Amino acid sequence: MAALIRGLRAGRALRGLGGVAVQGTVSLQCSNVRRGFHRAALLRLASDSKSDTSVPPPSYHEVHTAGESSSSSAQGESSEDAQPNTSFQDQSGEHGEDYETEEQLQARILTAALEFVPQHGWTVEAIAAAAETLGLSSASTGMFNNGAGDLVLHFVAQCNAQLAETLAEQNNQVQLGQAEAKKTAEFLKDAVETRLRMLIPYIDTWPQAMSILLLPHNIPDSLKHLSTMVDDIWYYAGDRSTDVNWYTRRAALTGIYNTTELVMVQDSSPDFEETWAFLDNRIKDVVNMANTAKQVQATGEAVVQGLMGAAITLKNLTGMNQRR
């Protein structure tokens, strides 16, 4: 068991050495070398612990090289001790295209983990359960330094990407003339509703997720996701402002989104009707405030002009305007 953990740690360290961005055909070279390292480490592992030779190699493989067949390659190892490179050529030739980066693997595990969230909550157990369904060892949760935080952030990023796609699609349709452009208030309401509806399957455990997002080390990432989402919504709503309005609009929408999210979490009405009504009211408030601000500004300008006119009239009457 200890040998297995040592092996996993060594594998992770080697992976880190191998570098992060492994894409395209150039990476095949690196992947060959890395597999060579993996094999070498594996062989040392196998020779170390004679008693559990049969058990660790397959699971080691499964953890780190998901695209390969496990047992056959493990058995092929012992005869290829002398020349680690040559025989791996055809292996990588066969399985090169299936090799995925660590990020892709992590994304796959996290996406699968979402199904276990209602059962286990936003925890490492959900990730472990997902890893097992994908045929990996549950110890592969060691890949995620942030544990549950990684899971929640992955979900948020996924939802935001989906929202951006939907909004882009709608925008396309409007541009092609297949759909009518919505008014700003309606557009905002629909966008926020779409985004919040993605939380419905996980609404029971969402308070736990929100508290995870508020942990100090997660705050920068969660703020980044939130601001990107709000920026996306306003961009597709047609906002192209380049003055302080840029900030006030986004701040307003952030406030609306956060408060609506809170309302939704403790809403028990059928299909969250109360939440949508709350959202509607908040958006109306913001629109009203914007209109009021405009009116105040216009009135202010008119008043100033009136005062200036009065002052000039006074100056004329008292003869102060005459040149002497």
Added chain:
Amino acid sequence: MQRAAKCALRLDLSRAFCLEVNVNVCMLKSLPPPRDEEEKAMLDSMLRVDHAGEYGANRIYAGQMAVLGRTRTGPLIQYMWDQEKMHLEKFNEILGEHRVRPTLLLPLWNIAGFALGMILTRIEGTMSCTVAVEESISEHYNSQIQTLMEAEPERYTELLQVMLLKNFVMMKKKNRDTGLEHDAESVPGYLLLKTVIQVDCKAAIYILQRI
């Protein structure tokens, strides 16, 4: 390769200078979508600073007009202000198109620019101040152009055109005003003023790139 691109741009530029008014038309898709986070961040901060600069210039002219609007120099200032308005329009479009955040300090810039404009009309040697400012801005544009050129001239052709154009215009103005600068050098404290202005410009650029 880069030199060829530079020569091509300079040729374009001399033609473009004669048609300054038409630059507006070709700005529709001025930049390719950014390749990655780093490039987006670099472009973002560059565009943010340039936009803030145009905005500030606008407000300075507004301040000057407020004071000198009804005097002899009024029409001249109005003409220069209109040119600046065109540049600001251009940058507004670029910002909106590429979803670049404008600087948070815009309201402050608004007031500061207006006040500076009003002050500039009062002190002697206004032209020399303008020259000092335009020198630092020119230097700033030069460094931006160098950055873009070093990265990949072809990607940023149109943006470079805009910047080179601005630079060229400023250099021409500077040459025109150099005569005035010589007169202004006799004003006591001119060197101090010039250094203060240049340091201020550098500080402003540094802050605007970040906030």
